[in-house]
Amino acid sequence: MSDAVPEAGIPAAAEDEPGAGPVPEYDPAAPAPLGVPRTPTGNSEVDAQLERLADADHLATDGHVEVYEDVHRGLRDALTALDARPGPPAPPSTYGSRS
Structure with missing residues (x-):
């Protein structure tokens, strides 16, 4: 029995499992999905x-x-x-001119 503990995220060897082949070497620099959800905004360009x-x-x-x-x-x-698109006209002022 070994007291060695595998590092977190590194798969332990599967030597005791029948038919198990070599365990692939762990590469922390290998590309991996981050799993960050992307919620649609409703704006097709932004999405x-x-x-x-x-x-x-x-x-x-x-x-x-x-x-x-x-x-x-x-x-x-x-x-x-969005800034370049013309928006609706501004509502008229409810204040009269003061002189």
């Missing part, structure tokens, strides 16, 4: 950018920056487009 974040789940950490910058650019463009 498309939020879904683009899922692309980072399949990249190594050094590839995340490109995805994050692309999403940031897209969200900024979506917000700028």
